[in-house]
Amino acid sequence: MTSALKQNQKHKLTKSYSAFTQISPVNLAVGAILSLFLISSCSDPATVGIELAPGNNQIGVVFEEFELPAEIVLLDSFNTTNQNILIVGEEVDPFFGKTSATGYTRMFINSGTKRPESDAVLDSIFFTVDIVNINGTNLDEPKYFSIHKLTEPILDTLYYNFDELTYEENPFSSGEIVFGEETDSIASFQVEEEFAEEIFTKMHSGIEFNDLFSFRDYFPGIAVKAKEGDNSTAEVRLGANTAIKVYYRNDASDTVSTLYSISTSPSRNFSGIKSDRSGTPTAAVTEYQKSYDVGQMVGIKAGLGMVIKLDTSPFDAFLDTLSGVTFNNVSLELGAIEEPAEGVLPSSYFRAYFTDAGNHFLANPAGNYYTIQDPSRPQVGIDSESNKEPLVEAPASFIYNSDSKVYGQNISAYVNALFRGDLTRKDWILYGGNIVNKRRTNGGADPFATSLRQFKVDKNKIKVKVIYSKSR
Incomplete structure (x- = not known):
């Protein structure tokens, strides 16, 4: 699939979604320039990676991984009312x-x-x-x-x-x-x-x-x-x-x-x-809803409303090199996190909420927030006017594994939707709980508003891992 064809497909999104998910040419150019892949490119971009089945003359299976740049954001108006x-x-x-x-x-x-x-x-x-x-x-x-x-x-x-x-x-x-x-x-x-x-x-x-x-x-x-x-x-x-x-x-x-x-x-x-936060790496985080680069480590702290923002532009640079491929497995992995002190438990999961340049959560007209959806569910649906729209009913949870100390989740369905042009890429805020509908003042219990759980992770340990097949 050529970049031009994929760009044309991205313009077919619904009016309500495309209104705030337009990809600027500047962002695409920056994404293409960023060389964040851990495996060096070959002369043919479609063959980048490790071929897992080199003896197969018909199908090449390739593994790649790349990092997503991360920053810290302190959320404003973090509602803790009536959590009980x-x-x-x-x-x-x-x-x-x-x-x-x-x-x-x-x-x-x-x-x-x-x-x-x-x-x-x-x-x-x-x-x-x-x-x-x-x-x-x-x-x-x-x-x-x-x-x-x-x-x-x-x-x-x-x-x-x-x-x-x-x-x-x-x-x-x-x-x-x-x-x-x-x-x-x-x-x-x-x-x-x-x-x-x-x-x-x-x-x-x-x-x-x-x-x-x-x-x-x-x-x-x-x-x-x-x-x-x-x-x-x-x-x-x-x-x-x-x-x-x-x-x-x-x-x-x-x-x-x-x-x-x-x-x-x-x-x-x-x-x-x-x-x-005086005297700490996060002392520089003084303004709400602003992204901060605080060094090599980033982290999440519930209750305080401190979250991680991921720049997803490397997806553009990666997907623009591909054509005629099938994604076998794509996962986002964060960790291993820094070893927690004995008795200190990190957040049990986080979700990836779509965000804009101002670090505000994006929502549909009904007030439901956009997230990566569960891997077993569709990422995109059809509205009453037969337009494609991102689904919101089943947010994917990136679960913490206490043995490996890694958060992970399969995002193959999401990446396939990006590759087909059904979704327009947005950056993510990693939030360790459940955000209620923006139109409701009192929603369900949110574990991010009922604890001070935290974790820290080296930015080099936030990776997308991809296995895909391509026809020779």
């Missing part, structure tokens, strides 16, 4: 710097629940925390958490990872927990005596517990914090098990206590992240 998982952590890393995560949530009472009688006796009050995962170093040592009362309300608005609220300096509950090999636990922390007496008095005789609105006027919510130096991050699940648990007896002679629970379900919540 709070990020609570303090981490220090030589590449990403110091990262602090605080979880904020309202609390909930059921006004129909029977309250303690006026002469009820308080047995005890605890704050329980449902920790579904802990990620960090030295997990056999105590990790400290504190619960603080907010001094301002959580509003009915969107909150982003750079947002924060004010709270009381002294916690009303705190405690330590040793995880060891168990990374999930329901921790139970003692409540401060003064706070316990105050809230129990209001519970059985105050107007503050008449209804939910009165309660939230009195108690706007909580901030959950970790301890500086612990170098770990907990993912705290909201619901019945993250709550203030009040145990009381209406009669001193009662042998069994009654429980009154002030839970975090259903309650508006978000996680706020602070980042100090």
